[in-house]
Amino acid sequence: MDYFLSEEQQMIVDVARQITDELIIPQRAELDETEEFPADILRAIAQADLFGLYIPEEYGGFGGGSFDVVLALEQFGRGCVGIATAFAANALGAYPILISGSEEMKQKYLPAIASGEKYAAFALTEANAGSDASGIQTTAELDGDHWVLNGTKQWITNGGEANIYTVIAITDRAKGPRGATMFVVEDTDPGFSYGAKEKKLGIRASSTRELVFKDCRVPKDRVIGRIGTGFITVMRTLDLSRPGIAVLGVGLGQAALDEAASYAKQRVQFGKPIISFQAVQHMLADMAIQVEASRALVYATARHIDAHKTGVSKMSSMCKVMATDMAMKVTTDAVQILAGYGYMREYPVEKMMRDAKILQIYEGTNQIQRNVIGQEINKEYSKK
């Protein structure tokens, strides 16, 4: 189908596709097995100028928008959601600086992230604060010229691999939603440490770790934006990153559909390739419809975000819900179509099914997303 991409956008797709076909797909099974961080692949992505796609040119990036990032991530997601997540998490970690950081802060951190020299990570989630982000308990206290952070962050993607962490901590509990602030913590800061790598159902190539702040001292200039604006920065970060996550679902769904359709053409039972059976054809048809529809919604959302900076929450949540629920269903169906073979680790679809689950959970569970969408609808229709 013709997506009316510009020449430049097509180049992004071509480069990302080549990386996916030549580097990601050949290594994905092994990295899933060894749970090793894909440093070589991230290096290749950086060399191909894709690492800083979303970072403005003046900070060494490509100066692209959400749609450009979406185009690249779709290809990577087609290859391996784990590896793609390891890459995408850098954007998540960088967005707070991009959105709210001072000029000095941007100059200091963004070029190294754009070049892939340093990795970034976003630290929000805690043991008692998942969907209820306001329940975070990590604190930051001013001590002379430094802020001192105390607390533990849980399940942080790129934890232990990143050099730059954008962390949210409570600075004044009395102020409620205005009582949190985002900080940049560097891996060399005193009092910062991280735990062992978590063992996960899927996206095993992505490193997930606990971060521990124990009297972690950071200089005052590490505050991102103004004190008390932490939750606002978080919300805006997640608005921007959701289409990226959504498109991982699109890429994943496409990959699963491709595997299922190719297999159905080759597998002969009862004297015919199984694709000749209506039951299988209908499954494939539904899969194809859902993949294409999700893609259309994600593309439209990304283009909308590039054109309109605010009022994007509803669209952003919608595309995330649709594409990730789709990916779970499509990958499960793909395993079903490959049947016994699909269950075997030798074939790529069981990994795709395992990888799909997290897409419905992280970056805001799909239940929370529906809350957001519902609330936005409520607001919209109040005006009418």
Next chain:
Amino acid sequence: MLKIDLEACIGCGVCESNCAFGAITMEDGHPVVNEKCTLCGTCVDNCEVEALSIEREAKANQADLAAWSGVWVFAEFRNGRLAPVALELLGAGRGLADTRQVKLAAVLLGNDLGEAANELIAHGADTVFQVDDPALAHFTDDAYGNVLADLIREHKPEIVLAGATAIGRSVIPRVATMMGAGLTADCTNLAIRDEDGALLQTRPAFGGNIMATIVCPDTRPQMATVRPLVMKPLARDASRQGEVVAVTPVAERLKSRVKVLESVLTESEQANITESDVVVAGGRGLDGDKGMALVSELADALDGAVGASRAAVDSGWISYHHQVGQTGKTVAPKLYIACGISGAIQHVIGMQSAETIVAINKDPHAPIFDVATYGVVGDVFEILPKLTAKMKERKGQ
């Protein structure tokens, strides 16, 4: 150039459909030839009304062909021994020299050559031009090239053959360029054309998907490189007589702009595949290192070497030293067992001279079966372990 007799032409289009290079298109009922034409003459041969002919321009600087006489073999000598291909080429060269009723000579360059010249005579050379000098102890393309070219200019052999080895493929194109001579690489067949005594050189192209026969009508010497194990040496005859001519080049010609600092011989983990009587080879059908391990085990049980198709090497399951085929080694063992190898021509070119070829593949239509002596349609993962066990049993292990 290709000449078309428009009056004789009946517009049948046979020439267009027979042109391997797509150089002819039928327009308005007669052929039009474009720049892809190589003057191979296939269309001329196929035209039933003889409407096509080739007119070759007489070259401005025609060599006086009759002055060039004799068949030469560049005898590669490295690390103290003659390369086996040198003896194979003497075998082929003897046949060509006898047909042309001329002498067969070998050119031997190196240092501390010992008895090598006598070995060459025992394998068919009438004359050996020997250059024994420390400057030639290691191969460098300019020193070796200059010495060889000087000898060729002096003695004017009509044919020069060399092995398509690392050395041969490096020095011979250099010499051909110095001489303005035509050179054909990796020949699989050499013969003399009846009409004019020219050398017919046949070689594969397009990765082996087509075979081409080439001649050098106007230039001398006619040069060709041949892969090891394609030709057969004569039986060694210590009583053969021949002349060893020691040649001392001028110092200037022995100079080189390349210094060989170190020469490292690598031990391969298993027997050198080109020297083994038995080769068991694995291809794409083995699906990974574990599959290749099954191939290794069978090779061990048969005291053979492990070979591989390009697919297996490119996938990283085994190193390049084991690669058999157009871009790898040529082998001619007693027994070649191809496991999970489809039999693409590029691979077959490297092993088709094996005495017995066994193919194991789950695809009954795999082209490998077309060259196989024995074919087994089956799953390598089932067959190999059982076959290995059986062969070990019979070996009494």
Next chain:
Amino acid sequence: MKIFVCVKQVPDAKDVRLDPKTNTLAREGVQSIMNPYDRHALEEAVRLKEAHGGTVTVLSMGPPQAEATLREAISCGADEMVLVSDRAFAGADTWATTYTLSMAIRKMGGADLILCGKQAIDGDTAQVGPGLAERMDIPCVTYVRKVVAVADGAIRVERMMDDGYDLVEASLPALLTVVKEINEPRIPSLKGKMKAKKQQLVMLSAADIEADSEQLGLKGSPTQVVKVFAPEMRGDRAMIEGSVDEQVAQLAAKLETIL
């Protein structure tokens, strides 16, 4: 360092077939690609430029469509591209090709280092590298699998031999032909692709390189193709049937008699 890389646009050789009945090369649907070995040569040239400074110019002798391959080379780090193209070059064998390439390099002001892939996958002769070195009157080292150092007007490399490898040093200017083991070619970068799109192609005709027409193309080729045919494949095709155990038993018996 002024580095030239000779690249060739070739059909993806594994897809080219000769139909034995019609004796025609079936070329439909066959992709044109950069000769794989040339990709490695280009990558090595770009790495040398990044380490030692200088420029990388890619050069190709071919039809106008070879421009796509040259642009691909720019997207992978080459600085300049030159296409030497003329109807007069058609049908050239390696003698005429090396003549043409050497005239083009001279026209472009010469090179400190020339890199070539070990062979082209359509012709498979591996003759252009050494032949071009002779035309340029420079030393040639073939089958290079590693560049060890560049210093004091010389280049030190490891060249693969049939039984191991040699460590050699050649004075510059020199020509190297490289094997796949030398490096892992980079994927074109986004900036590279954008540069490639805008880059000016230098196109040279036979007249531009002041070539002697007698030495060009088919006319200038000492070798001539006189016959083209599909390779014959003859095997006995004695198929061994039965269950896995039966097949193994029969095969083992046959192997016994052979060994």
